[in-house]
Amino acid sequence: MYLPVVAQLQAQHGLITARQLTVAGVDQNGIHRLVSAGRLVRLRRGVYVEAETWADLDPYRQQPILRMRAAGMSLRSASYAFSHDSSGIVLGMGAPDPRTALVHVSRTKVHGDRQRAGVKHHLAPYLPGDVVEMDGLRVLDRPRTALDLAREHGRAHGLAACDAAMREGVTRSELFDALARMKDWPHSRCMRWCIEHADPLAESYLESLVRDFVLELGIGRPELQFGLTDGLTTAYADMAVKRHLFEADGGLKYQPDNPAAILPTAVLRKEKNRQDFLTGFKLGMSRLTYADLFASRHAALARVAREYADTCARFGADTDDLTPFRISRRR
Numbered sequence: 001m002y003l004p005v006v007a008q009l010q011a012q013h014g015l016i017t018a019r020q021l022t023v024a025g026v027d028q029n030g031i032h033r034l035v036s037a038g039r040l041v042r043l044r045r046g047v048y049v050e051a052e053t054w055a056d057l058d059p060y061r062q063q064p065i066l067r068m069r070a071a072g073m074s075l076r077s078a079s080y081a082f083s084h085d086s087s088g089i090v091l092g093m094g095a096p097d098p099r100t101a102l103v104h105v106s107r108t109k110v111h112g113d114r115q116r117a118g119v120k121h122h123l124a125p126y127l128p129g130d131v132v133e134m135d136g137l138r139v140l141d142r143p144r145t146a147l148d149l150a151r152e153h154g155r156a157h158g159l160a161a162c163d164a165a166m167r168e169g170v171t172r173s174e175l176f177d178a179l180a181r182m183k184d185w186p187h188s189r190c191m192r193w194c195i196e197h198a199d200p201l202a203e204s205y206l207e208s209l210v211r212d213f214v215l216e217l218g219i220g221r222p223e224l225q226f227g228l229t230d231g232l233t234t235a236y237a238d239m240a241v242k243r244h245l246f247e248a249d250g251g252l253k254y255q256p257d258n259p260a261a262i263l264p265t266a267v268l269r270k271e272k273n274r275q276d277f278l279t280g281f282k283l284g285m286s287r288l289t290y291a292d293l294f295a296s297r298h299a300a301l302a303r304v305a306r307e308y309a310d311t312c313a314r315f316g317a318d319t320d321d322l323t324p325f326r327i328s329r330r331r
Contacts (some may be wrong), residue, residue, distance in 0.1 A: 013069055014053045018046040043070040044117060060098045064089045068137060071103040071119050080105040080138075081131050083122060084148045087139035093146065093164035094205040096157050106140060106148075124148070127181070142170045143178035150194045151187040156293070158190060160208035162198035172198065201225050201329070207238050210248040210288050214239065217301065219308055222246065225329040228281055228322065235274045236329060237285070243319060244311040245278060245285040281322060284311025
C-alpha cells in the first residue's frame, strides 16, 4: 500500500501526511482503519508514521525528534527555532521527560506564549547567532537552551541543563553572556543561580538533579567525582560532603533489556563491591532515585538528613586521613 510513496517516506524520515496517503490511494476511512489496526501511528493531525518504524525508535531521543519533525511539517511559518525541551533533546542535553515533552518553538513574533496541538510557542527573541542546525533541524544553541530550560522547569532541571552545556564545552562566561541578552526576563535569579552552581564534572542528568537535592539539605557544596584508591582498587562516588557520599541511582543499568548493560546481577555485585570499598574508609552513603527526588522528596530529604547526621556522629567531619588515598577525576 505504501509502495508509491517509499521515496517520500525516506525523505521525510519515515513520516507521511494524510494528503500523500490520499495520493497513494488510501482515503480517509482507510487511514482510520490503518490507525485502528495498529499499522499507523498518528503523531499529530495529518501526519503519520508506520507503527513498526515508531516502535524501533528510542523513546528518549528518536521518538521526540520525530515528533518535532512532524510538527515542522505542520507549522505554517518558517521563522522559528526549536527550543527548550526540544533543543535540549536534539543537542543531547536532556529534558525532564523526553518521552512526554511538548514540542517547543521560539519565535521573535508571536502573540504571547501559547500551546496548541502539542506544540508550545514562545515569544522569546533570539539572535541569528543563537541558532544552530543539527540533524536538519534549526535549534537554539546550548547556552540559550540551558537558560530556557531553567526558565521553563525551575532550578533542578536548569542546573542539569547548565551542567550538560558545560560538559559539551560551553564556558561559564558564555552562559553569563546569554543571560546578559535576557536582561529583565522572568526567572533571571534562577538562571543566575544555575550558572553559578553549574559543574561539568556532573556525568548525567540524574547526578545534576541529585546535586540540587544535596544543596537543598544545606550541608555544604558537594564535591563531585569523589575518588579513592588503595593502589589495587579505585572507586568513585558521584559526590561527597565531608565524610558522606551521595549516589544517583538510575534504573536503566539494572534493566535486562538495556543493550549497553551487563547482567543486572553483575551490575548489583559491582555496585556492592564499590560501595563496600568506599564505605570501608569510614564513610557513609546515601543512594537516591528519581522517585526520591520528586515523588517522595520530603521523605527523602528527612531520610538523607538522618543518614548524613549519623555519618557525622560516627566518623566526624574531618577528612585529612583520606588524603593519601585521594584521586581526582578531571574532564
